[in-house]
Amino acid sequence: MMLDSHTCYRALKARDARFDGRFFVAVSSTRIYCRPVCTVKPPRRENCRFYTSAAAAEAAGYRPCLRCRPELAPGNASVDATSRLAQAAASMMEDRTLDGNGLETVAARLGITDRHLRRAFGAEFGVSPVEFAQTQRLLLAKRLLTDTVLPVTEVAFASGFGSLRRFNALFKQRYRLQPSQLRRHMHGAAAASAAVDVxxxxxxxxxxxxxxxxxxxxxxxxxxxxxxxxxxxxxxxxxxxxxxxxxxxxxxxxxxxxxxxxxxxxxxxxxxxxxxxxxxxxxxxxxxxxxxxxxxxxxxxxxxxxxxxxxxxxxxxxxxxxxxxxxxxxxxxxxxxxxxxxxxxxxxxxxxxxxxxxxxxxxxxxxxxxxxxxxxxxxxxxxxxxxxxxxxxxxxxxxxxxxxxxxxxxxxxxxxxxxxxxxxxxxxxxxxxxxxxxxxxxxxxxxxxxxxxxxxxxxxxxxxxxxxxxxxxxxxxxxxxxxx
The missing domain is CATH 3.30.310.20 (DNA-3-methyladenine glycosylase AlkA, N-terminal domain)
Structure with missing residues (x-):
């Protein structure tokens, strides 16, 4: 999607659900990024930066809003060939069903070179495949910490991290909170999913x-x-x-x-x-x-x-x-x-x-x-x-x-x-x-x-x-x- 800042800001002020997931708004004064349907008071126009993906916003140094929760935004359907290629690669990396889900493996399954895939990914999401995958893992971990009572160790591995130490370090670096601190902050939401079998x-x-x-x-x-x-x-x-x-x-x-x-x-x-x-x-x-x-x-x-x-x-x-x-x-x-x-x-x-x-x-x-x-x-x-x-x-x-x-x-x-x-x-x-x-x-x-x-x-x-x-x-x- 080609972003028009004026259109994006109008959608943000109207909390237009048609644009949910199509862009994310980052606020320079708070260093937080949100969905366009966020219920907080809209920021001033000069403080807004618009991004095509959550990964692009995080790569620019913003952290996700705890109220609108960017990890809950819907995805995007596309008929454009380049866009579908990038979306297919994202799906494969998220699916984790390949025998190894590295970039070369994904590119080979799609019948293209990894260089071509990087170009398509950058055009669609504004970040590299590695940056995108890292953000998706972190956002899933944030969702699991918020919506479930899974132990932090299980959250780390379920989100695709190879070690608890790496998960804790990256989570704190990106979100300025320890995973356990986020869970305590969102304890009321987590308690709703207290059943350990579901x-x-x-x-x-x-x-x-x-x-x-x-x-x-x-x-x-x-x-x-x-x-x-x-x-x-x-x-x-x-x-x-x-x-x-x-x-x-x-x-x-x-x-x-x-x-x-x-x-x-x-x-x-x-x-x-x-x-x-x-x-x-x-x-x-x-x-x-x-x-x-x-x-x-x-x-x-x-x-x-x-x-x-x-x-x-x-x-x-x-x-x-x-x-x-x-x-x-x-x-x-x-x-x-x-x-x-x-x-x-x-x-x-x-x-x-x-x-x-x-x-x-x-x-x-x-x-x-x-x-x-x-x-x-x-x-x-x-x-x-x-x-x-x-x-x-x-x-x-x-x-x-x-x-x-x-x-x-x-x-x-x-x-x-x-x-x-x-x-x-x-x-x-x-x-x-x-x-x-x-x-x-x-x-x-x-x-x-x-x-x-x-x-x-x-x-x-x-x-x-x-x-x-x-x-x-x-x-x-x-x-x-x-x-x-």
Whole structure:
């Protein structure tokens, strides 16, 4: 985002939630930086400095506000290639699921040089990848100290620090407080999460957010044993590898009744995997969306359901398998087959919820199976071969199914898999890759909503909704729900 200081200051004075996470304001007189929605009295214009990221503000010597808490600001969605590249690198570093998450490893996974990655990172965030990663670790530690009662040592390692001594020294240097001092200062907030078996967080978004539609979408596609939507809550089991070790547990997501935020509960078994867990929840619930921009692009199509999001993926492989199983069958039929798939190849897990019993199988597990074993759960042999080819491509690293991954490379590799056509590739791009311009134009629901039987004419109609066609698809599907 190109910062215009006058626009930023107007947004700050208005506490305009549309700009939350798009910039941070640093105050030279206090050496503190805030979100534009901070409730403190706006500083004088001459004392304000505006930055594109929290990392850039901290690199300039500012420390985060304890009231508005910059670590809670929503992320940013982008369709610009350079921006998506930097965001993808940031996601990979935060996810910590690579075998080593150094810059060279991340650049190699993205198919670029580390020099190119540094340039893209600087253009997007205003800092180097190392500075960005350090700030993200510190902000996560600040969140854990504030919102949980995890011991300081556990906070340090959960945030990605290799030693307690290094964590304490950097925290004090940057924030002018010892971690224990911050915890005492925020003791009232921490006490709310006193249950040691559950960690609770808030994840902010830019309003509006159509939670009923999003939860209904996820509920209709929930994989038995793995996911469940009960009342106003979405729950699921998860398995996240960090530094070569698998961490299993569960999450629960619900809308905050008072704030533009989601309440997220995480089982304590996932404490050492919190960065990727929270990052994936943000992706699943599309919290980086800019609803005002989407609404402007879609016009009348978006008016009935303001704030409708495109549900992403907690696990890209899971969503891709679900898409393949959904080829040429109803949503309900695909859900049944996906449930059998998870029951046959997933791992059992204990949880406090009767509906959550199974962890969805990893790509590496499926890649080792003969296709006949997959077909025996009740799918055509050709489809079983497609699932097997997908699993092998993901397991060996040929196919990266993460938000902001290079879209053209990913689509080309998806289309190269046997049995993956344009509908499947676009649906996977829409959800697993978080590509806001994905457009499965041959989808029967899209065609029905448009009253059109010619796929070429559907594709032409979609040009009016670029670069947010994935959101147009969600609105078209939602219009069918109303008709039914």
């Amino acid at each position: 960690l609770k967080f808030e994840l902010s978004f830019r309003p509006p957010y159509d939670w009923p539609a999003v939860s209904a979408f996820l509920g209709a596609r929930a994989i038995a044993g793995v996911e469940a939507v009960e009342g106003a809550c979405y729950r699921r089991t998860v398995c996240v590898p960090v530094d070569g070790k698998a961490h299993r547990g569960w999450i629960e997501v619900a809308m905050s009744p008072k704030k533009p935020a989601l309440h997220v509960a995480v089982s304590a078994s996932l404490a050492k995997a919190l960065p990727p867990v929270l990052s994936r929840v943000k992706s699943l619930m599309d919290l980086a969306c800019h609803p005002a921009e989407v609404a402007r692009a879609l016009g009348a199509l978006a008016r009935r359901h303001p704030g409708l999001r495109v549900p992403g993926a907690f696990d890209g492989f899971e969503v891709a398998v679900r898409a393949i199983l959904g080829q040429q069958v109803t949503v309900a039929a695909a859900r049944t087959i996906a449930g059998r798939f998870a029951a046959a190849f997933g791992e059992p897990i204990a949880s406090p919820f009767a509906a959550l019993t199974t962890v969805f199988p990893a790509a590496a597990r499926i890649a080792e199976l003969p296709y006949g074993r997959i077909a025996r759960i009740g799918m055509p042999g050709a489809r079983a071969r497609t699932v097997l080819a997908l699993a092998r491509a993901v397991a060996n690293g040929d196919l990266v199914l993460m938000p902001n991954a290079d879209i053209e490379t990913a689509l080309d590799r998806l289309r190269a898999l046997p049995g993956v056509g344009e509908w499947t590739a676009q649906y996977i791009a829409m959800r697993a890759l978080a590509w806001p311009d994905a457009f499965p134009h041959t989808d029967l629901g899209v065609m029905k909503a448009l009253g059109e039987t010619n796929a070429r004419r559907v594709l032409a109609a979609g040009e009016a909704w670029r670069p947010w066609r994935a959101y147009a698809v969600m609105h078209l599907w939602q219009s069918l729900q109303k008709k039914e």
